[in-house]
Amino acid sequence: MLQDRARAWAPVVLQAVPRLRRVDAAPSSDRSGGQPALAAAAAVVGALTGLTAATFRLLLEHAGEARIDLVRWAHGSPVLGFALVVLVCAAGTSAASWLVHRVEPHAEGSGIPRVEAVVEGRKAPGRFRILPVKYVGGLLSIGSGLALGREGPSVQMGGTIAAVVGRALRRSGPDVRLLVAAGAAAGLATAFNAPIAGGVFVLEELLKRFDPRTTLATLVASAAGFASAHVLLHSSTSDFHVPQLAEPSLAQAPLVLAVGVACGLLGVAYNWSVIRSLRIADTSRWPVVVRAALIGAAVGAVGWFGPGLVGGGDDLTQQALVGHGTVLTVTGLLVLRFVLGVVSYAACTPGGLFAPMLVLGSNLGLLVELLGQTVAPHQTPEPAALALIGMAAFFTATVRAPVTGLVLATEMTGSTTLLPPMLGACAVAMLTAAMLRSTPIYDQLTQRAVNATRVNAAEGHPD
Incomplete structure (x- = not known):
């Protein structure tokens, strides 16, 4: 009886074997070109992110200086000047809010949580219009004086650029998510002039793993972003300066x-x-x-x-x-x-x-x-x-x-x-x-x- 059952199940098993082999082979076909191709894609993502985040950072600096100059000028007329400053800040913040909630809701807030959800596979990569809304909205809100940082927008813009590049290069879904994480690393590296921290943050917080493939893509993108940003920022020194510190005891x-x-x-x-x-x-x-x-x-x-x-x-x-x-x-x-x-x-x-x-x-x-x-x-x-x-x-x-x-x-x-x-x-x-x-x-x-x-x-x- 067991032999009869074995003969009956044999054709089913034999038909399933090729399918199993195809499933096992899928990851290698998804990784078309292997690690060199992935590294090249990560480098492209990093370079584009570095240029975007660098211009964002420069424009934010100019916006902050313009806001301070406006306040100083407005002090010449205390009543009207105060009203003008308050009105300008309110207008900039409301314009940023309108862009987010009327044009692209996924550009709200830091952007890092959305990138983390995309990397974990809990959300799909967003549309390209996240990038311009995040860029302009960030300039308006942070430039208006809100106590917010440039790193969140830079990270999400890097993730959006990565999604576009990954789709253009016809990378697999897992590779696109990996490139999104790499783009996030490049964005953080540029925002804080900290390429190692950019890579480490993505590996420790977003990906939560340090396998060779993810580490390669993340560090390549972070380095490429830092290098391309240097073309515009012309600074390789630390953002903050501290005096010579004594040895701890x-x-x-x-x-x-x-x-x-x-x-x-x-x-x-x-x-x-x-x-x-x-x-x-x-x-x-x-x-x-x-x-x-x-x-x-x-x-x-x-x-x-x-x-x-x-x-x-x-x-x-x-x-x-x-x-x-x-x-x-x-x-x-x-x-x-x-x-x-x-x-x-x-x-x-x-x-x-x-x-x-x-x-x-x-x-x-x-x-x-x-x-x-x-x-x-x-x-x-x-x-x-x-x-x-x-x-x-x-x-x-x-x-x-x-x-x-x-x-x-x-x-x-x-x-x-x-x-x-x-x-x-x-x-x-x-x-x-x-x-x-x-x-x-x-x-x-x-x-x-x-x-x-x-x-x-x-x-x-x-x-």
Whole structure:
């Protein structure tokens, strides 16, 4: 009887074998050209992303300078000048909101969560028009003074360019997603002049794997983006400058651990506040354009009194890294930038979270240093040391990507002296956030993006 059954099943098995072989062979056929072809495609993606992100960065710098010049000029007529500044900021923010919500909704916010969802296969690569809407919308919103960063738009623009290139080269679906991640690396590398951090962030946070194929594509794109951006930016130096730092000692460990705990606590509060503000915005009955205009007007009012307090905040991070400020001023700046960052992201216009995180982390580290000087001056390192450690620790607490935090802080300052205490502070910050059961910010934002896609599909609006 068993022999009869075997004879009956034999033709079925023999017919299935070729199919099994074809399925097994599919990945190799998808990888047409092998690793050299993939590396070449990644290089193209990186070069195009580098040029796009570099022009975006240059125009943002000009927009920030123009906003500051406007405020200075408007102070010649206090009443009308104040109204003009508020009106200009409100108009720019509302225009960015209109572009997002009327032309391309997928250009909203940072862009990193959407790229992460695409890389994970939970969302399809978006349309090309994400790129121009993200570009122009980012210039309008960040240029108007919203406390947002350039890295989010740069990452999503890189992912969009990668999707277009991957389709043009007829790469497979998995390869297109891999190129999207590579484009994201190039965008981050250009935004922060940090090619290694760009690659590491994508491998640690987006892809969450370090196999040879993904590593090759990511690092090639990051290097190509950095190289092509150099043609326009003409700068290979670090974004931030720190004084010569002394070697760390064990006597400073208590304050380093204090920075880690403080960053962990503030990071948890920041993540909760950002997500809470988005939920309020999602359920608000106010039209999105009106809401964005009001937020822009409020930011413009703050910028009237302190032009350097609004925008991405690179100058504020630089001031912290050289130790400028008192306990009172740094505390006030922390509170103001915390609120500005949360409210600005709730406007749902293009803009990232990295740069605001660096402002908060560096100033929190500086605040711990200033307090330490009053309690234990001989065990307290110089201000730049704890400010730099705070940058990496706060990023780790919010994003939960410690390697990226370490590499990013190191590349952006060009300082490697404090890597051991930075590592300890990052570990403590990560442990603090984990013990408080805080979900990493991009995981929450990615899930929000996926949920929005499901809602749109249920309402008959395809992704």
